Amino acid sequence: MSDEIREAAALLGPAQVRELAERLGVSPTKKLGQNFVIDPNTVRKIVRLAGVQRDDRVVEVGPGLGSLTLGLTEAGAAVTAVEIDHRLAAELPATVRAMQPDVFADAEHPRLGVVRSDALEVSAADFVTGGDPALLVANLPYNVSVPILMHLLELLPSLRGGLVMVQSEVGHRIAAQPGSKEYGSPSAKAAWYGPWRIAGTVSRKIFWPVPGVDSVLVGYERRAEAIGSEDERRLTFDLVNAAFAQRRKMLRQALQPVLGGFDRTVAIVTAAGAHPEARAEQLSIDEFLAIARASVQYPE
Template sequence: MSDDAAPTAPALLGPIEVRELAERLGVSPTKKLGQNFVIDPNTVRKIVRLAGVEPGDRVIEVGPGLGSLTLGITEAGADVTAVEIDHRLAAELPSTVRAMQPGVFADPDAPRFRVIRSDALELTAEHIAELPAAPEVLVANLPYNVSVPILMQFLELMPSLRAGLVMVQAEVGYRIAAGPGSKEYGAPSAKAAWYGEWGIAGTVSRRIFWPVPNVDSVLVSYVRSDESRGSEPERVLTFSLINSAFAQRRKMLRQSMQPVLGPLERAVEVLEAAGVDPMARAEQVSIDDFHRIARVHAASEVR
């Protein structure tokens, strides 16, 4: 290689590129949108590696911001759909990807990157139907203030998602991945378990963000269950039971579930028929138990 050969452009954003890009766009990270931009390429590659992203995977990303994680995913050869609420960032993202990884747009008829300008919580089935193919992997640095609602929304909206890795506030991550009997176990844990298996895949330093957050973050992995757990009406009823049980988590199930199951005698009857102790409390009940209660309750209502 000759001395005067042009240097290779970086494929990922570092701290200098992130700040220069933000300054040029007049963007200041805001707490309202839960924005903390990742500025460390090594962490980006770690996230992509732990997510198991492979060439050809169809990835959906939430809150791509300036594109730090986006570029790590496209670098791995995946097809990326990014959902971005900030109109300035959404408009700039394609240009950033094209400048740093032009190969992503090598096929003009089938580019490997696109942006949906939307609030993630307002994403609809119509948005998904307009994509070339349904997303199969979720990889995201989720906005801390709405991470659980977004996660639940995406899992319900996209049954095509077979796996995922999300970066969330540590407290929230441990709650999502918790199992029955642990102090972190709650409604988000039980609802997440409806869809598949969850676990803590790793931790990340606060220093990889700009601005540096005042909370710790973890990486939470997801693998969808091989078989669908139940019908949509069953899911809705099961989630109602979960909400009711955890709304009064200090009470026994025979009391906390009455808003859904009915009076005390009726609630005890359903719980016993489902093989669940009426005197148990919400944190002791698995998603299998909640689902079984829902099925028994629905069947008895039909009679």
């Protein structure tokens, strides 16, 4: 890393991002959903809105060249960063060490760990070093943001909340409420873990390269207690998938692949307090859960 970067502020700016990318031979790819953040003010805004506190253990996905990582470590957090690109994963510790050497002051317990992996394939074992993660803070790859988010929410029950940057359309879909036009399967499933909100917007100009879509910050706080067991979650998500796969159909038709024939489906939906002629977008996650629980009372 050049002396310019070493002597820069604790966060990466446009010049440092481009220099790092050029030296590593990295060209941001649409396939990996790579758009690097180049604005330190936006990075600090994300860290602040995420509620990151000193000594928090944070999971970051797709750290890229390290813009957000440095914002998290600057706030005193310990970060486990998941990166699929081997060049970026290998370089990230060197970048952080050059700009914030205190992150590695405790050689046995540095405040940065890198997991070289596809985020959709990480396991809980990848996050055990140093304690359970408390927050998810990430600029998620836009092309797989929802699958990654759902995977990590299920995988890491220790998370107390999170804040992710995603494509605007996706963020509004995640935070949507029943009855709205954006409400869908991601909305219902995300609500299992806690209430979601649009926490802010970000300009396209803070990215390199500049994306062709707008972005938002979407955040959540985990429920104090789970609304159901793991078995109930799986069955509830099966119902959500079935209902939204045929969202134009009434529940009495759409849920038959999970619940069985017409008569059984109608009986279960009715017993759960829902209307068999309702459609998927009208039901909250609690109502889907009620249907899952009611199904247990009816023999096949």
